[in-house]
Amino acid sequence: MSEPLYQLVYYSRNAIRGDETAFAKAIAAILTASRRNNPLVGITGALLFNAGCFAQVLEGSLDAVEATFERIQQDERHGDVSLLALEPIAARSFSNWAMGFVGHSRENADRFAAIGLDSGFDPERLGGQRIHEILRELVIQEEVVAA
Amino acid sequence: MTALDSVSANTHLQRSAEDLLENLAHPVLLVGEDGKVEYANIAGQACLGGWILGLCFQDLFPDHLETLSISTLAREPFVLVSRTHIRFRALIGSVTRGAVLLSLFPDTSQAPALSSEGDELTGLLKRRDMNDRLDQVLSANSNSVAVHCLDLDRFKVVNDTLGHGVGDLLLRKVADRLRTACRKEDHIARVGGDEFIVVQTSVADAKDAERLASRLVDLIGRTYVLSGHTVNIGVSIGVALGEGCVVGRDLLRNGDLALYEAKRAGRGRFRVFEPGMDAALRERRELEIELRRALALKQFEVHYQPFVDLSSDRVIGFEALVRWNHPTRGRISPADFIPLAEETGLINKIGEWVLRTACTTAAGWADDLTVAVNISPVQFKADTLVDSIVSALGQAGLPPHRLEIEITESALLDNTDSVLRTLHALRNLGVQISMDDFGTGYSSLSYLQKFPFHKIKIDRSFVQSAEAGSDSEAILRAIAGLGVSLGMAITAEGVETIEQLERIRSEHCTYVQGYFTGRPVPADRINSFLSP
Ligand SMILES: Cc1cc2nc3c(=O)[nH]c(=O)nc-3n(C[C@H](O)[C@H](O)[C@H](O)COP(=O)(O)O)c2cc1C
Numbered sequence: 001m002s003e004p005l006y007q008l009v010y011y012s013r014n015a016i017r018g019d020e021t022a023f024a025k026a027i028a029a030i031l032t033a034s035r036r037n038n039p040l041v042g043i044t045g046a047l048l049f050n051a052g053c054f055a056q057v058l059e060g061s062l063d064a065v066e067a068t069f070e071r072i073q074q075d076e077r078h079g080d081v082s083l084l085a086l087e088p089i090a091a092r093s094f095s096n097w098a099m100g101f102v103g104h105s106r107e108n109a110d111r112f113a114a115i116g117l118d119s120g121f122d123p124e125r126l127g128g129q130r131i132h133e134i135l136r137e138l139v140i141q142e143e144v145v146a147a
Numbered sequence: 148m149t150a151l152d153s154v155s156a157n158t159h160l161q162r163s164a165e166d167l168l169e170n171l172a173h174p175v176l177l178v179g180e181d182g183k184v185e186y187a188n189i190a191g192q193a194c195l196g197g198w199i200l201g202l203c204f205q206d207l208f209p210d211h212l213e214t215l216s217i218s219t220l221a222r223e224p225f226v227l228v229s230r231t232h233i234r235f236r237a238l239i240g241s242v243t244r245g246a247v248l249l250s251l252f253p254d255t256s257q258a259p260a261l262s263s264e265g266d267e268l269t270g271l272l273k274r275r276d277m278n279d280r281l282d283q284v285l286s287a288n289s290n291s292v293a294v295h296c297l298d299l300d301r302f303k304v305v306n307d308t309l310g311h312g313v314g315d316l317l318l319r320k321v322a323d324r325l326r327t328a329c330r331k332e333d334h335i336a337r338v339g340g341d342e343f344i345v346v347q348t349s350v351a352d353a354k355d356a357e358r359l360a361s362r363l364v365d366l367i368g369r370t371y372v373l374s375g376h377t378v379n380i381g382v383s384i385g386v387a388l389g390e391g392c393v394v395g396r397d398l399l400r401n402g403d404l405a406l407y408e409a410k411r412a413g414r415g416r417f418r419v420f421e422p423g424m425d426a427a428l429r430e431r432r433e434l435e436i437e438l439r440r441a442l443a444l445k446q447f448e449v450h451y452q453p454f455v456d457l458s459s460d461r462v463i464g465f466e467a468l469v470r471w472n473h474p475t476r477g478r479i480s481p482a483d484f485i486p487l488a489e490e491t492g493l494i495n496k497i498g499e500w501v502l503r504t505a506c507t508t509a510a511g512w513a514d515d516l517t518v519a520v521n522i523s524p525v526q527f528k529a530d531t532l533v534d535s536i537v538s539a540l541g542q543a544g545l546p547p548h549r550l551e552i553e554i555t556e557s558a559l560l561d562n563t564d565s566v567l568r569t570l571h572a573l574r575n576l577g578v579q580i581s582m583d584d585f586g587t588g589y590s591s592l593s594y595l596q597k598f599p600f601h602k603i604k605i606d607r608s609f610v611q612s613a614e615a616g617s618d619s620e621a622i623l624r625a626i627a628g629l630g631v632s633l634g635m636a637i638t639a640e641g642v643e644t645i646e647q648l649e650r651i652r653s654e655h656c657t658y659v660q661g662y663f664t665g666r667p668v669p670a671d672r673i674n675s676f677l678s679p
Contacts, residue, residue: 008372040185041200066372070320071201073369074327076362083370083377 003061009085011055012078034099046100180245230270266337269322277336281395292389293356295345296402300381300414302341360417381415450667454660464517467505506543519551524558547577607641
């Protein structure tokens with residue numbers, strides 16, 4: 001397995017309609033699909049939801065990243081997908097996560113605050129590198145909390 | 148042997164078994180209970196069109212209608228034809244709980260069957276089959292049919308810059324997205340390099356058709372990632388509803404008319420055919436015929452609008468503006484005929500005439516006055532621009548530094564390199580070059596970095612809405628500051644009142660142009676500006 005690794009970062013606007021339960025259901029479905037599909041093709045990453053936006057990091061072989069992104073791109077549950085980065089990486093940042101998730105929950109609020117995101121998350125200003133860092137930080141914290 | 152040893156020997160064995168499977172010369176697929184491909188070895192991916200994991204068996208073998216299961220199929224070879232039009236003999240083996248392992252052997256004994264008619268690259272229908280199916284569905288119930296004519300925007304740029312390989316990949320992904328958005332009963336065809344037609348069936352009402360069209364515009368316009376490149380294209384769509392129309396040809400013509408309107412409205416959108424579109428097109432055709440004659444009939448005229456140096460309050464030059472005096476329609480605004488002239492290529496001749504006329508007129512002015520001439524992006528595409536300018540200057544006897552050419556950002560959008568070469572050639576001649584309408588379009592600062600413009604002209608909209616403290620004022624000030632630091636002069640356009648003029652003065656603009664400092668006038672009235 002010496003295929004070069006790539007990382008893709010994007011953000012998008014949530015297009016899921018309905019109340020909170022409908023939303024929670026949709027997120028659960030997305031995560032289930034991700035955790036089922038991603039390991040099959042060696043994709044790891046993290047997904048963040050906040051203030052009406054998704055941000056996601058995908059990492060894996062270029063083929064797998066492209067194919068997965070293409071499928072996600074076709075998903076009606078979000079729109080205005082903006083690609084922030086697609087570049088080769090030396091090592092995975094989310095090697096333990098078929099798709100780590102950072103939701104917009106109350107417990108999370110403190111952690112968002114800790115990295116200055118409490119005022120709302122505006123991915124456009126953050127850029128790919130910063131989103132990647134934030135996701136990494138949050139996922140690691142989540143790992144610690146879960147442990 | 149310890150337990151540990153046996154484990155590692157086992158994994159070693161497994162790994163090599165996987166390698167063997169992966170490298171078998173014939174395709175092997177594992178299809179899950181849900182009908183989706185869970186595994187394909189290298190040969191499988193190569194034969195069936197690349198990344199196929201997660202796709203439905205049915206999508207890969209569109210002609211095979213039964214669901215695939217060990218119980219419904221005998222353990223005898225059977226024939227499968229892939230969407231890539233390869234005919235296979237297939238053998239089946241069951242794995243666990245409904246999953247099926249398929250071995251495929253390319254069957255060369257027979258010529259490709261049935262779907263050999265399809266488009267090789269995308270697996271979609273070709274025009275002829277689409278026509279047949281369209282006529283079929285129309286004769287069954289024309290009211291439930293809609294036709295969508297699609298044309299990709301900017302596909303050619305992708306093909307030219309990233310190569311045909313990427314262009315082909317892109318077309319395949321577009322085809323995939325079309326399949327995603329359409330229903331199984333709809334028919335999708337590729338009818339030209341980057342043109343597609345969707346025949347939508349079971350259309351309840353116009354809303355249904357609009358919903359699909361807007362979904363297609365959204366979906367196809369989303370970013371593509373192809374071999375590590377990110378690619379953005381768009382699609383324009385013309386929609387025509389069946390509504391009692393029983394001849395496919397008419398419906399397709401209506402769809403094309405609507406497509407034409409969608410493109411004219413700015414691309415990246417859809418338009419539904421309306422009966423008036425016919426008339427609108429006829430009208431444009433007439434205008435085009437008249438435009439072709441206008442040069443010969445000397446219906447064009449050049450007017451000149453002064454620009455003023457703010458440090459000395461003196462007129463230092465004039466912008467040449469073309470006017471079309473139509474014998475029956477009266478004066479036709481450039482906004483109405485320049486786009487048509489650009490579309491039809493007539494702008495090359497008209498532009499050259501304006502250039503020669505302006506140079507000849509300016510040669511008769513006092514020594515230090517310049518003349519500014521607009522050059523359309525279309526003129527940059529012709530290889531003859533530099534030659535025409537050299538010849539116009541020579542014939543008029545106008546020194547190059549007294550000619551200024553104005554280009555818009557859109558000239559730099561396509562073929563940036565060749566446009567930059569032309570601009571440098573002109574700059575080396577001594578011609579001055581300015582960026583027109585800055586602040587509209589893309590306003591990419593990278594263009595300012597790519598070429599040392601002499602002058603930036605700030606679009607009139609910023610000047611006219613630049614009340615104190617407004618966003619426009621901030622933008623105005625920022626662009627002016629940018630000009631100062633890049634060593635480019637700044638012209639504020641559209642100045643109409645004394646207040647605007649004073650504000651411009653305080654923002655460090657270099658020049659102004661607008662009704663307040665002088666309206667465009669015919670050549671013979673220019674002296675009135677110059678005599679004190
Ligand atoms: C914001 C967002 C992120 C997603 N991330 C993934 C992902 O990482 N992996 C994945 O397989 N599907 C992801 N999906 C879901 C896909 O778009 C698609 O629905 C799914 O892959 C279909 O899988 P299935 O056919 O196995 O149900 C995502 C969807 C959304 C809206």
